[in-house]
Amino acid sequence: MKRLGFLIPLGAFLALAIVLAVGLNRDPREVPSPLIGKPAPSFSLTRLDDPQTSIALADLRGKVWMLNVWASWCVACRDEHPLLVAFSKKGLLPIYGLNYKDQRDDGSAWLMRMGNPYQASLFDNEGRVGIDFGVYGVPETFIIDKTGTIRMKHIGPLTPEVIATEIEPLLKKLNA
Amino acid sequence: MIPELGHLALWLALGVSLVLGTMPMVGAARGRLDWTALARPSARVLFALVALSFVCLAASFAGNDFSVLYVASNSNRLLPLHYRITAVWGGHEGSILLWLLMLTFWTAAVAQFSRHLPDAMSARILAVMGWLSFGFLLFVLTTSNPFDRLFPAAAEGRDLNPLLQDPGMVIHPPMLYMGYVGLSVAFSFAVAALIGGNLDASWARWARPWTTAAWFFLTIGIALGSGWAYYELGWGGWWFWDPVENASFMPWLVATALIHSLAVTEKRGSFKSWTVLLAILAFSLSLLGTFLVRSGVLSSVHAFATDPKRGLFILAFLVIVIGASLALYAWRAPSVGLGARFSLVSRETMLLGNNVLLVVACGAVLLGTLYPLALDALNLGKISVGPPYFDTVFVPLLTPLVFLMGIGPLARWKEAELPDLAKRLKWAAGSAVVATIVAIWVHGGIGIVGALGLLMAFWIVASVTTDLVERLQPPAGTRVALLQRARLIPRAMVGMMIAHLGVAAFILGVTLVKSGEVERDVKMEIGDTTEIGDYVFTFRGVREVPGPNYRAAQGTIEVSEGGRAVATLHPQKRIYTATQAAMTEADIDTGLTRDLYVSLGEPVANGAWIVRVYYKPFVDWIWGGCLIMGLGGVLAATDRRYRQRAKKTVRTDALGAVLGTT
Numbered sequence: 001m002k003r004l005g006f007l008i009p010l011g012a013f014l015a016l017a018i019v020l021a022v023g024l025n026r027d028p029r030e031v032p033s034p035l036i037g038k039p040a041p042s043f044s045l046t047r048l049d050d051p052q053t054s055i056a057l058a059d060l061r062g063k064v065w066m067l068n069v070w071a072s073w074c075v076a077c078r079d080e081h082p083l084l085v086a087f088s089k090k091g092l093l094p095i096y097g098l099n100y101k102d103q104r105d106d107g108s109a110w111l112m113r114m115g116n117p118y119q120a121s122l123f124d125n126e127g128r129v130g131i132d133f134g135v136y137g138v139p140e141t142f143i144i145d146k147t148g149t150i151r152m153k154h155i156g157p158l159t160p161e162v163i164a165t166e167i168e169p170l171l172k173k174l175n176a
Numbered sequence: 177m178i179p180e181l182g183h184l185a186l187w188l189a190l191g192v193s194l195v196l197g198t199m200p201m202v203g204a205a206r207g208r209l210d211w212t213a214l215a216r217p218s219a220r221v222l223f224a225l226v227a228l229s230f231v232c233l234a235a236s237f238a239g240n241d242f243s244v245l246y247v248a249s250n251s252n253r254l255l256p257l258h259y260r261i262t263a264v265w266g267g268h269e270g271s272i273l274l275w276l277l278m279l280t281f282w283t284a285a286v287a288q289f290s291r292h293l294p295d296a297m298s299a300r301i302l303a304v305m306g307w308l309s310f311g312f313l314l315f316v317l318t319t320s321n322p323f324d325r326l327f328p329a330a331a332e333g334r335d336l337n338p339l340l341q342d343p344g345m346v347i348h349p350p351m352l353y354m355g356y357v358g359l360s361v362a363f364s365f366a367v368a369a370l371i372g373g374n375l376d377a378s379w380a381r382w383a384r385p386w387t388t389a390a391w392f393f394l395t396i397g398i399a400l401g402s403g404w405a406y407y408e409l410g411w412g413g414w415w416f417w418d419p420v421e422n423a424s425f426m427p428w429l430v431a432t433a434l435i436h437s438l439a440v441t442e443k444r445g446s447f448k449s450w451t452v453l454l455a456i457l458a459f460s461l462s463l464l465g466t467f468l469v470r471s472g473v474l475s476s477v478h479a480f481a482t483d484p485k486r487g488l489f490i491l492a493f494l495v496i497v498i499g500a501s502l503a504l505y506a507w508r509a510p511s512v513g514l515g516a517r518f519s520l521v522s523r524e525t526m527l528l529g530n531n532v533l534l535v536v537a538c539g540a541v542l543l544g545t546l547y548p549l550a551l552d553a554l555n556l557g558k559i560s561v562g563p564p565y566f567d568t569v570f571v572p573l574l575t576p577l578v579f580l581m582g583i584g585p586l587a588r589w590k591e592a593e594l595p596d597l598a599k600r601l602k603w604a605a606g607s608a609v610v611a612t613i614v615a616i617w618v619h620g621g622i623g624i625v626g627a628l629g630l631l632m633a634f635w636i637v638a639s640v641t642t643d644l645v646e647r648l649q650p651p652a653g654t655r656v657a658l659l660q661r662a663r664l665i666p667r668a669m670v671g672m673m674i675a676h677l678g679v680a681a682f683i684l685g686v687t688l689v690k691s692g693e694v695e696r697d698v699k700m701e702i703g704d705t706t707e708i709g710d711y712v713f714t715f716r717g718v719r720e721v722p723g724p725n726y727r728a729a730q731g732t733i734e735v736s737e738g739g740r741a742v743a744t745l746h747p748q749k750r751i752y753t754a755t756q757a758a759m760t761e762a763d764i765d766t767g768l769t770r771d772l773y774v775s776l777g778e779p780v781a782n783g784a785w786i787v788r789v790y791y792k793p794f795v796d797w798i799w800g801g802c803l804i805m806g807l808g809g810v811l812a813a814t815d816r817r818y819r820q821r822a823k824k825t826v827r828t829d830a831l832g833a834v835l836g837t838t
Binding site: 006007009010013014016017019020021071073074075101105106109112113127138 | 418449453456457460494495498502503505506546563696697777
């Protein structure tokens with residue numbers, strides 16, 4: 001019995017190796033979300049730039065909009081951001097940010113530095129709304145339709161391919 | 177011709193590493209002295225061959241040989257010579273070659289300085305290191321050959337990643353790799369001891385200076401990387417919990433645990449199997465870090481040149497090396513025994529606590545780094561957890577660790593008494609609390625976490641002082657001059673105290689930066705000013721400045737304090753000619769109590785720019801603390817007793833040899 005204890009490190013390592021091997025052969029970004037086709041969770045959060053004004057899910061009903069989860073501490077968001085800024089200039093749909101587990105000053109400074117593609121950013125300091133949306137990490141992007149139903153979710157930074165092959169066709173369908 | 181020579185040297189090295197891996201190992205098992213005697217010369221030849229190959233690659237860079245694919249991808253005629261040389265490790269293939277160079281260097285160093293070890297032991301150690309070299313050589317030769325030719329040759333190279341064109345990058349990777357690979361020595365000692373079945377206190381004594389040396393390089397390497405990120409990435413942060421950083425931090429945490437555990441094993445014979453496990457883990461984490469950075473399983477800001485085929489090779493290598501050593505551990509360690517007993521309150525217990533906390537901290541970092549990957553493997557999506565997770569996890573782990581750091585050195589081995597410890601440390605505790613209150617009073621509100629940070633830093637300083645005072649006090653009834661007493665303190669002990677003070681400086685730096693930093697992004701027109709505290713920053717405009725392989729927009733910002741000029745800063749925004757990559761070069765006025773950090777954002781209109789102005793109190797204490805820790809490591813590793821013992825055994829060996837011949 002005592003001998004078995006000395007096998008624990010080996011067992012733990014082999015389990016880790018299996019995870020690594022699986023991770024190696026995987027394109028991580030194609031994951032169906034259980035939330036797709038479900039109504040977006042309701043929320044009411046203050047704007048990042050204005051603690052006095054709140055935005056609720058109901059305010060956004062009737063339009064197709066994008067929710068982009070970001071944070072000033074998020075390294076991948078830096079990669080994604082220029083693309084998002086360029087995309088917002090096309091004006092295809094309003095983009096709202098969910099400023100996830102961040103500080104107000106940090107978030108605002110970050111937007112000032114990197115450019116602001118958002119109609120508004122919702123300030124989710126404690127990450128409650130993020131949890132409701134099933135956010136594992138940052139960045140993530142959701143497309144929500146006129147009825148408030150989540151139609152698409154993308155995990156990780158957006159890429160030009162995702163925008164061209166998934167988001168834009170979806171928008172054509174939703175706006176038709 | 178030169179690249180082919182380098183390539184050939186690697187193939188020859190592969191053969192030599194095979195000899196080094198097998199012959200001495202078999203020789204040690206069969207008691208064949210003629211076979212074990214092959215170990216030292218093979219280790220030296222191996223190093224010479226890899227060094228030759230490295231020099232060949234460097235020569236190709238220096239001579240702008242763009243018929244070599246790797247040179248063409250990472251260099252450029254316009255690149256200054258010193259960066260052409262350091263571009264050798266600017267990409268994947270060269271980094272691995274550098275790693276290999278370090279590994280063979282450590283192997284040759286062990287061959288040189290292991291004469292006092294029993295013959296079979298040193299043969300086994302060198303053989304294990306030979307196998308490691310074999311694996312990495314095979315990796316270079318099959319998946320990452322830096323000497324691959326490019327036909328037709330490129331007219332011009334693609335240039336070195338501009339981020340790496342920086343003095344910090346010249347020494348950061350070699351230092352870090354020295355640390356990473358240096359842990360292979362402790363690993364090889366452990367594996368050799370498991371194979372030979374001679375896991376005793378002397379094993380720990382031999383492994384100690386090597387481990388401390390590797391730890392020193394790792395500490396400095398990480399600090400340099402952090403400093404580089406601070407001034408080169410242009411956003412004023414010094415640690416991002418990026419996977420690449422975590423990859424270096426995890427071995428550091430375990431190596432720190434190992435240093436402490438080795439002390440117990442050497443002095444008391446306890447924790448033997450645990451120490452061996454740590455030695456295996458520390459190097460395993462170095463390898464794992466390499467895998468994470470090189471395979472592309474995790475995306476990161478500074479992961480470069482990733483390729484799944486290479487990932488598969490490293491994973492296989494990882495499974496063989498770590499799997500085999502852990503299997504060996506599971507097989508041999510149970511027979512090692514427990515060593516001397518100790519009571520619940522003793523230095524052993526404190527060090528065990530230190531070990532557990534450090535390993536748990538490492539586990540937390542591993543989890544935060546791999547959790548995204550694990551979720552992904554389970555089909556749950558790709559994420560990044562980030563500072564909120566690590567900050568939440570680290571403070572609760574560090575607090576008891578620092579508390580123990582104060583008590584441990586004062587506690588007696590085997591059995592200590594709580595009331596006695598409390599009595600000896602009451603002044604330390606009291607003065608730490610008073611110092612914290614005074615500091616908060618002088619500094620102003622800094623929050624609970626800030627106050628805790630200050631308390632931890634002062635606690636370390638006060639307890640180290642107590643320790644020092646006790647050691648300087650002559651025993652009752654004797655009269656010894658202070659200086660003489662001071663000389664009696666072993667150098668390793670002084671090293672420990674200094675390293676602990678380094679931790680205090682580090683904590684102080686982190687705490688004061690976190691609580692007092694001011695970051696401001698302002699739009700400034702020429703002549704505009706912005707104020708942070710008493711400092712007034714005046715924007716004097718931006719002009720074009722040419723560089724060797726870039727063009728730069730250089731801003732001029734004058735800083736004054738109460739009407740007195742403090743500094744004139746010249747942050748730059750560079751566009752590199754070959755890659756058209758834009759780089760931000762911050763300019764920093766460094767001071768003991770604060771950094772003034774200025775970098776250029778984007779141009780707005782009419783000569784106005786977005787300017788980032790940061791005030792970072794005590795930020796340099798972070799790296800200063802690391803340097804102090806490193807200094808402590810150097811002192812500990814060069815303690816006289818390691819050197820003396822080495823000399824003495826050499827002499828007896830020589831005597832034995834003489835007697836043997838007569």
